[in-house]
Amino acid sequence: MGNPIVIGIDAGGTMTDTILVDQDGHFKIGKSATTPKNEAEGFLASAEDAADAWGISLESLFSGVNVVLYSGTGMLNTLLSRTGRRLGLITTKGLEDMILMGRGLQAWADYSYADRLHAVTHHHPDPLVPRRRTHGVTERIDQFGDIVLPLYEHEVSAAAKKLIADKVEAICIMTIFSHVNPVHEKRIAEICRAEVDKAGADIIVYTSHEVRPVIREQSRLNSVLIEAYATSRGRKQLKGIEDVSKKYGFKYGVQTLLSFGGLTSINHPRLHETMISGPIGGILGAAYVGKLIGNDSLICSDMGGTSFDMGVITRGQTRIENEPLMDRFKLNVPTLHLDTIGAGAGMILKVDPLTKKVSLGPESAGSDPGPICFDRGGTEPTIADCDAILGRLNPYYFLGGKVVLQVEKARRAFQEKCSDILGVGVEEAAEGMIDMLESDA
Template sequence: MMERVSVDIGGTFTDCFLVWGDQYVSAKALTTHQNLALGFNAALGQAIGQLDLSLEQVMGEVDSVRYATTLGTNALIERRGPTIGVITTAGFESSVPLSRGRGYGEGLPDRFRKDLPMAQRPEPIVPIPLIAGVRERLSEKGEVIMALDKEDVRSQVRKLVDRGAQAFVVSLVNSVVNPAHELRVEELIRSEYPEHMLGSAPIILAHLVAGRKGEYARTSSAIVDAFLHKAMYLGLSTLELNLRDNGHERPMQVVHNSGGMAQLNSTDALQTLHSGPVAGIGASEHLAAETDLGNVVCSDMGGTSFDIGLVVEGGVKFYDFNPVIDRWMVNIPMVHLVTLGAGGGSVARYDRLRRTVAVGPESAGSDPGPACYDKGGRDVTVTDADLILGYLEPDNYAGGQIALSEKRATSLFQRNIGKPLDIDAVAAAKLVKQKVDNDMANGIAQELRARGYEPANFTLLAYGGNGALHACGIADAIGIKKVLVPPFSAIFSAVGAGNMDQLHIHERSVYLQIYDSVTRALLSDFDGFNAIVEQLEERGRQDLVRQGYAEDEIEHRLELDMRYGNQLAQTAVVVGQNRITRNRELLELIALFGRDYGKRFGEGSQAPEAGIRINTVRVASFVRAPKLAFSKVLPDPETLRPAPEPEVRKFCHFIGRDEPTDTGFYRLDSLSPGHVVEGPAVVISESTTFLVEPGWRLSVGEYGAGWLERQDIIGEAE
């Protein structure tokens, strides 16, 4: 019997999902930034209260407590971190400040990235005076060209300490091939400044954070990791101590942005960034497999942002191998995620240049929040538009916790947008809804078509607090005809945290010509290739054994970053077997790479005449964990029946209709699995609102799930 607690700690709310046997319970509480444990305890208290259990009983019996968190993301945005000193190879001190020459644009919206005359680099985490070069040099093969000068290292470390360094990053050229010099620098820092002098100043070695070459991105990875180390250590340690105080003796688990999880003592701060949205994609993958949905677009619409991910039938995973975190490129493998500045709190304004409306990326946040919160906010938002159009109940928003002021929203909408456009507030609200739905639809379309997919072949999975409210509008704009609002949609990322496998990814940069176009020879050093794979498997094995897992539970997945010749475009290939022992297996790998490359860039674009090489060897080591059962989420077609009459009817405004439309309002808890609600309709739950737009119908599933279909395809499907 599964008994598990999973938590997603966001900037505003802490979401909790409790699995107790065959009972699933969700709860929310405000995040308490001064002590994360207080918000966790409040959310868990709500959940166990629904099952009439005691805290001691739950904490003593659950098999695991799993956390996904935006703690690191918020600390990076707010620039809350220690003063960092960087030690690099002499002559390479400018690698980070120059940031490949394109650092001014990384992490910015397109319109700012293209504005070269006004380009401004981000305020550096590590200013130039805190970057020190030491005399040493390794070749690209890891051979010692210049031995490490120990006295020079001691001198540079003293300078950094005198300038206020509270943490150290050691990133030496080619250390991913031979880490000996980085390890020696760590020893010298420890001997020069033992803990009783500087305290527990963290020393981050770049080769342990990122195993691929690329000096700028690797150093940036280590810098971000060091910058977040203290905030993550204090925040997560507080949570772990709280578990101990309440009787939970098992190790705390932390979700990683690689799509897995690990114990706190095996987690780098950098691995926790964006772990909440990544957990949602993990839940989507599991749900899609259990319900045979096929291809799925994951869309998480919260108060501030709209996150997009892809789950493709056949198990193809999409990773970013050089993701941009805030304003810095790093080179850790992270589940691919696109974030748009579009959410319920996104600010709507009059665009004077185009004489229309613009939405986001700025957000009104939760304080003062949208104008309708009546907390003094003077900006109008998407939530204000939804209220004016009639989709929200002013006295029953967020389970009745927030009373909305329609009068204030209408007044400010008229002043900020209606007056400049010479239209009334309702027409302005329609423009805002249409604009934000189109922006989100365009983001999805761009993501799909860049990878060669058609939106019509996908189901939209809509979750987050505002996902069910805008799902039909997004789907209409993009040509998607089926939408699933998953169970527990408002806390779906917390649900995903409960489904993660224990996983570690290790990788190493290599330069392997598996086909040399000049000599027309295939790779012959199979032993050398297999030795690299074995080393990476051993690192993953040690990680998992250290956390208490038996060796026979551990599995490994081999991935290779491959390219034709010197092309910049490379493709990650998931290899079916972890060793190559003969030419036939090598030719099968080449054929697999060619098929994957053709799917991505178009059949016929393959260029084996340029040679084929491997740039990165990557091994994912994991232990499978029991998963939640979602096989009965979709409504059974045999049980579909009309819903009872709505509790109340109101007039709502919809895009494409000049006159207000009579709309039925339902309570989700008054509907049962199999009930069918014809649009237009609004279905309200304690945590979200389903908007069934004209031309759509909603079929209610288990655990509050909703299956939305365009009515013009229902006859075809039947």
């Protein structure tokens, strides 16, 4: 085999996978635990595992490749587990409750048919910005882009000062019809940045006309909120991966996948368009494999530690959605059709001691601290612990034997926090929770 020319990375919430490919199509794979605090560490460990399988050093690997392609769901996992930035919102007066009201389709998205029959159990998506950090300001631009009401700048200054005092990490701005005429959004951003500078705060200001200048204010608002909420950490992680690649001799820039299947630099200004780059790469790969085996209609799925993703390929084609749903949020981002739910092996299991109601997630144990059976400090039972308890995982050959699963430790914690409360045996409770996960998927 010749030297690899492509490094492909898929960083999930729990594991990071690397594939090396040479010019003739020969390949080797590597795997390592994801390191959420610094994904570059997990990437380097995974790349080293693949390089060892190829029989070359990291220096020889990185200095010889032409492409390093990153894909993953780190930003999506940030959204699913609600661990993103602390946001504030300034919008047109009268639209302050838009986040809570949502759209009818968005409000019932991802609910099963049974749940839709019982409105009493209905739960709107948790807002990324609570009502107390949402401020309306007087202004109005009509559908033709004409100013109907001038911007009341003193209201903007007051709102910005309140958000700064509330210690937000980012301020989002969305005014109605800003995609036609963004003059008010631009001025609001100028005032906010001036107030931020005056306060000496470290706050980034986002405007909807820069992130997604298209019609429909609800999905435009969702897009700017998710860009502000989830991509900051992702951008920093991607820069770390590029830095460590160049440290070992890589000569070019790291690339990632857009939601509609194209390639882009990690410096892409609208990074939320790459939020599901891992599953998108999976769909493209499945379509290619389908051509090789002579089957042009496929269903492909990806279950990780945090999310479960599914795509469909029909007659060799993948459908593109202009307003996809992402964790029950409608976005204005062209995306290969993909269904994603928070249902991964790392989902934390909870049982209410009073009602005995079982909840799956949305939090995920990830790889740090990880499931209890990983013995890395995790204390909350997960689906992976259920799999270990039921013997579905080989405790002595997990991650190629690099991790020995502590099944008894997981069993004791699961019994205390789940099965004893439910009043059933450990195995019965574990199997029931896996059944719940599979029925959701």
